[in-house]
Amino acid sequence: MKLxxxxxxxxxxxxxxxxxxxxxxxxxxxxxxxxxxxxLLKRLxxxxxxxxxxxxxxxxxxxxxxxxxxxxxxxxxxxPMLSLENASSEEELRDFLRRVKKGLGxxxxxxxxxxxxxxxxxxxxxxxxxxxxxxxxxGDGFVGENILANVKTIMSIPINLLPLKDAPPIPELLxxxxxxxxxxxxxxxxxKEREREGLPLFANPRNAAAGSVRQLDPKVTAKRKLNLFCxxxxxxxxxxxxxxxxxxxxxxxxxxxxxxxxxxxxxxxxEILGYLQELETRREELPYxxxxxxxxxxxxxxxxxxxxxxxxxxxxxxxxxxxxxxxTEILKIEVQVGRTGALTPVAHLRPVEIGGVIVRRATLHNQxxxxxxxxxxxxxxxxxxxxxxxxxxxxxxxxxxxxxxIPFKMxxxxxxxxxxxxxxxxxxxxxxxxxxxxxxxxxxLRHFVSRSAMNIEGLGKKILDQLVDKGIVKDPGDLYxxxxxxxxxxxxxxxxxxxxxxxxxxxSKETTFQRFLFSLGIRYVGEHTAQILASHxxxxxxxxxxxxxxxxxxxxxxxxxxxxxVSYFSQDSNRDLIKRLxxxxxxxxxxxxxxxxEISGKTFVLTGSLKSMTRxxxxxxLQGKGAIFxxxxxxxxxxxxxxxxxxSKLQKARAMGxxxxxxxxxxxxxxxxxx
Ligand code: IVH
Numbered sequence: 001m002k003l004x005x006x007x008x009x010x011x012x013x014x015x016x017x018x019x020x021x022x023x024x025x026x027x028x029x030x031x032x033x034x035x036x037x038x039x040l041l042k043r044l045x046x047x048x049x050x051x052x053x054x055x056x057x058x059x060x061x062x063x064x065x066x067x068x069x070x071x072x073x074x075x076x077x078x079x080p081m082l083s084l085e086n087a088s089s090e091e092e093l094r095d096f097l098r099r100v101k102k103g104l105g106x107x108x109x110x111x112x113x114x115x116x117x118x119x120x121x122x123x124x125x126x127x128x129x130x131x132x133x134x135x136x137x138x139g140d141g142f143v144g145e146n147i148l149a150n151v152k153t154i155m156s157i158p159i160n161l162l163p164l165k166d167a168p169p170i171p172e173l174l175x176x177x178x179x180x181x182x183x184x185x186x187x188x189x190x191x192k193e194r195e196r197e198g199l200p201l202f203a204n205p206r207n208a209a210a211g212s213v214r215q216l217d218p219k220v221t222a223k224r225k226l227n228l229f230c231x232x233x234x235x236x237x238x239x240x241x242x243x244x245x246x247x248x249x250x251x252x253x254x255x256x257x258x259x260x261x262x263x264x265x266x267x268x269x270x271e272i273l274g275y276l277q278e279l280e281t282r283r284e285e286l287p288y289x290x291x292x293x294x295x296x297x298x299x300x301x302x303x304x305x306x307x308x309x310x311x312x313x314x315x316x317x318x319x320x321x322x323x324x325x326x327x328t329e330i331l332k333i334e335v336q337v338g339r340t341g342a343l344t345p346v347a348h349l350r351p352v353e354i355g356g357v358i359v360r361r362a363t364l365h366n367q368x369x370x371x372x373x374x375x376x377x378x379x380x381x382x383x384x385x386x387x388x389x390x391x392x393x394x395x396x397x398x399x400x401x402x403x404x405x406i407p408f409k410m411x412x413x414x415x416x417x418x419x420x421x422x423x424x425x426x427x428x429x430x431x432x433x434x435x436x437x438x439x440x441x442x443x444x445l446r447h448f449v450s451r452s453a454m455n456i457e458g459l460g461k462k463i464l465d466q467l468v469d470k471g472i473v474k475d476p477g478d479l480y481x482x483x484x485x486x487x488x489x490x491x492x493x494x495x496x497x498x499x500x501x502x503x504x505x506x507x508s509k510e511t512t513f514q515r516f517l518f519s520l521g522i523r524y525v526g527e528h529t530a531q532i533l534a535s536h537x538x539x540x541x542x543x544x545x546x547x548x549x550x551x552x553x554x555x556x557x558x559x560x561x562x563x564x565x566v567s568y569f570s571q572d573s574n575r576d577l578i579k580r581l582x583x584x585x586x587x588x589x590x591x592x593x594x595x596x597x598e599i600s601g602k603t604f605v606l607t608g609s610l611k612s613m614t615r616x617x618x619x620x621x622l623q624g625k626g627a628i629f630x631x632x633x634x635x636x637x638x639x640x641x642x643x644x645x646x647x648s649k650l651q652k653a654r655a656m657g658x659x660x661x662x663x664x665x666x667x668x669x670x671x672x673x674x675x
Contacts, residue, residue, distance in 0.1 A: 001050065006047050006050065006051045010044065010047055010059075013043055013044040013047070014044065016040055017037075017040050017041060017044065018159075018160060018162060020032055021060070021155060021158070022162055025155045025227075026158075026256065027252075028648070030655075041061070044059070044060065048061055058132075058160055064153050064218055064222040066149035066152070066218045068218070069216045070216070071216070072146055072147065072216075073146040074143050075146045076142065076143050077136070077139075077143070077144065078235050081124060081138045081141045081234070082141065082312050082313055083141065083312050084294065084312055084313075084316055084318040085312045085317050085318070086292075086317070086318050086319075086320050087317050087320070088319075090273060093269075093272070093273070093276075093295070093319055094269060096295070096317045100297060103305070103314060104302055104306070107305070110297045110298065110299055111243075111266065111297075111299065112265065112266050112295050112296065112297060112298060113243075113244050113245055113264070113265050113298045114263075114276070114293055114294070114296075115231060115259055115263045115293065115294060116262050116279055116286070116293050116294075117290055117294050117318055117320075118181050118229050118231075118259070118288060119204070119205065119206045119289040119290060119291045120180050120181030120182070120288075120289075121137065121180050121206065122138040123135060123136065123137060123147070123151065123178055123213075123228070124136050124144065124175055124176065125151065125178070126175050127161055127170075127171075127173075127175075127176065129170070129172055130160055130161040130163070130254075131160050131161075132152070132157070132159050132160070133148075134148055135147050135148040135151035135152075135157075137214070141311065145214070147214070150212075150213050150214075150221040151180075151213070153222035154180070154228060156228050157228050158255040161254040161255050162254060162255035166253070167254060168240070170254055171236050171237055171238060171239070172237050172238070174233065174235075174254075175233055175234030175236065176230050176232075176233060176256060177231060177232040177234060178228050178229055178232075178256075180213055180226055180227070180228050181205060181206070181228075182206075182208050182212070182225060182288075183205070183287045183288050184287060184288060184289060185287065186205075187202065187205040187208050190202070190225075191208070195372050203325070203382050204384075204394070205288070205289050206289065208224070209224075209226060212224035212226055227257070227288075228257055229259045230257060230258050231248075231294070233247065239300070242299065243298045243299055244296055244297075244298050244299075244303075245265050245298055247300070248263060261645060261646070262645070265298055272295060275293070276319055279293050279321075280321050282647070283321065285647055286647065286648075291320060291321060291323070292318050292319050292320040292321045293319050293321075294316060294318050295316065295319060296315060296316040297315035302315065303315040322354075322355035322356050323355060324354060324355050324384055324385055325354065325385075326352045326359070327352070327380060327382055327383075327397065328350045328351075328359075328381065329349065329378070329379070329381070330348070330377055330378060330381055330393075331348045331349065331350060331377075333345050335410065336443075337416050337432055337437065338440075338443050339440055339444040339447050340431065340521075340523055341414075341432040341434070341437060341440050342429050342431050343414070343415075343429070343432065344363060344365070345363075345364040345366070345370060345408065345410065346361050346363055346364065347361065347362045347363075347364050347381075347393060348360065349361060349362060349381075349383060352383065354383065354391070355385060361390075362383050362391040362392055362393050363390045363391070366410075366430070367409070367428070367430070370408055374398075375393060375408070376405035376407050377408055378404055379400075379401070379405050380397045380400035381393045382395045414432035414434065414437060414439070416432070416437055417434050417436075419434040420433075421433070438469075441474060441475065442464060442465055442468050444475070444521050445464045445467075445473065445475075445479070446461060447521050448519050448521065449464070453518050454511060454515060454516075454519045455508055455511075456479070457500075458500050459501060459504070463501070467486075467490070472486050472489070476519070476581065477580035477581055477584065480505065480580075480581065480584030481584065483502075484499060487502070508586075509586045510589070511586065511587070512534070512588070512624070513534040513589065513591060514527075514530045514531050514533075514534040514535075514623060516540070516586070517530040517534055517543075518530035520568070520574075520577075522568045523560075523568075524558075524560050524565075525564070525565065528556075528628075528630075529556070529557065529561055531623060531628050532555075532556045532557060533554075533557070533565070534590075534591060535626040535628055536601060538591060538626070540588060543565075543569075544569045544575075544578075546565070546566070548562045551565055551566070555603075556603075556628075556636055591625060598669060599626065599670070600627060601627070602628065602639065603627070603630045603636055603639075604618075604629055604630065604637075604638065604639045604640075605632065605633050605641070605649060606618055606629075606643065607642055607643065607649035607650055608644050608646035608650075609643045609644050609645065610641070610644075611643070611663060612663065612667060618641070625670070632649065633652045633656065637656075637658050638658070638659065639659050639660070640659070641661045641663070642660055642662060642663070
């Protein structure tokens with residue numbers, strides 16, 4: 001190949017690669033396969049190896065080119081990077097909106113751009129004539145650290161802006177502001193890896209992102225999966241945009257990644273509040289952490305007019321959601337025995353508020369986990385409470401150690417029945433092997449009456465424990481023989497409460513197959529597996545006859561569950577219990593099977609919100625028809641139902657070729673569509 005031709009090829013390959021990077025990392029919508037992309041990159045590497053004089057720092061091959069630095073140099077921000085004032089109540093948000101309107105006087109009503117507040121670290125990227133020339137941290141707002149070499153390893157950050165057709169002209173100077181972050185899954189993976197290597201853990205994705213960007217060796221940064229959302233600008237010359245929204249859309253067309261599905265523009269307070277609520281409820285579902293939302297005046301002229309205070313603009317405010325982590329102290333560690341005999345260490349905490357709930361306990365999982373995290377009694381720790389899961393100790397703050405903290409070891413005997421505990425090979429969980437251990441029957445009963453199982457209201461832990469301790473109830477079968485007089489023997493039990501409990505027990509007799517199965521407490525049969533089994537077998541008799549092979553053939557049932565199910569139904573005591581429950585009047589409603597094969601046994605996943613029903617309603621409806629309601633898109637998913645403001649599940653489902661249903665399609669399929 002001649003130099004001239006190499007030059008031409010290199011330039012063509014580079015723009016192709018940059019374009020496909022953009023499709024993949026910025027739009028999440030690739031046009032070519034990974035293999036085809038790799039081919040392009042390989043070709044470029046080959047030619048550059050042959051003609052090293054053609055290598056330029058902005059070549060896609062040079063993202064991880066830099067050598068470790070000795071330290072970070074400083075970069076002054078042309079326009080200071082301000083911080084935001086916070087609002088943590090609706091009242092404070094209203095005050096902000098009032099202040100804005102007052103500040104604008106008789107100008108036209110402003111509109112507001114609202115987008116999620118990403119919990120990462122702020123960066124500024126400077127593009128001169130479309131080329132990335134500087135990247136820096138926020139620092140003190142005036143001067144930050146030069147992180148250009150590290151930032152170049154982040155694939156969603158373009159080294160050259162894209163001269164796409166139909167895009168507005170690329171400004172001569174563009175200072176992009178955005179948030180670098182790490183997705184929750186990548187954060188978990190990174191921490192697992194660090195645990196294995198004995199390295200200190202990161203407390204949250206934000207620390208992990210910050211730690212990864214502030215690495216002196218760009219090769220380390222390159223290995224961490226980091227990402228960027230752009231949300232604004234410093235200087236932009238020339239600036240032909242009249243709204244922030246237009247500017248953001250333009251940024252996307254230049255190759256910069258914005259959080260497009262979640263950027264909204266509103267006029268009224270109630271619309272804004274509605275969206276904030278939606279974001280807060282969907283927070284767990286997002287693949288990245290958000291700690292609130294930012295509300296910004298959309299019109300750039302109005303922003304200028306409103307101006308700023310010393311450190312924050314008057315045209316924007318951060319609405320903070322409730323935190324999901326807090327720092328507290330471990331007072332003691334108690335060992336609980338579960339319904340399968342599993343021993344779980346539980347930390348008793350100095351009570352602390354997390355996201356509006358007082359947290360007193362956190363699970364420590366098992367001895368391995370305690371050792372890995374080096375958790376001791378008396379330690380100051382970071383506790384996290386996310387969604388409905390049991391709070392967890394994320395990390396010990398070792399710098400707070402006084403030396404008086406006491407290491408913890410799991411007991412050799414069951415703390416309830418004193419039987420020597422055992423650990424199966426390859427497991428990390430200690431178990432009490434005594435099937436008559438009272439702790440197991442208490443825990444089993446608690447499970448049986450719980451909301452997702454037989455849902456017997458009023459039968460709390462204190463009452464159940466008394467019933468077991470007094471020998472009135474040994475197993476769930478006994479619950480259905482309970483009389484009011486039995487209950488009246490208990491402490492703090494009045495006739496009214498006793499009646500309510502009896503009628504709750506009565507009411508629970510009408511149940512679904514899925515609930516019934518889940519109530520049995522078969523190991524490895526959680527709510528989801530119970531759903532799969534219920535819709536597959538359609539009747540208890542058929543399930544009881546199934547062998548391992550038959551079970552293993554079902555999508556979503558693994559070898560452990562299959563073995564455990566067969567073993568459960570092979571035991572006379574379990575078959576007897578089922579008989580007693582049925583004889584006591586428990587009536588199992590089976591999924592209706594007369595519906596077309598299109599629903600029964602199929603897995604549905606929902607993204608976004610439906611107009612006609614809540615998520616919970618959709619779930620119940622589908623389960624009632626023998627379908628499975630999945631939480632994430634996987635190869636076992638049959639349908640993705642797409643509501644308003646869908647999340648990343650949509651892209652994933654598209655990429656996997658999963659059938660996508662609009663709300664209307666969905667209602668039609670259920671036979672609920674409009675005539
Ligand atoms: S707009 C004048 N939008 O929050 C500042 N900021 O507490 C305008 N942040 O330093 C900022 N997500 O690092 C904006 N969608 C978003 C954001 C966001 C995260 C960060 C940003 C800023 C901090 C302010």
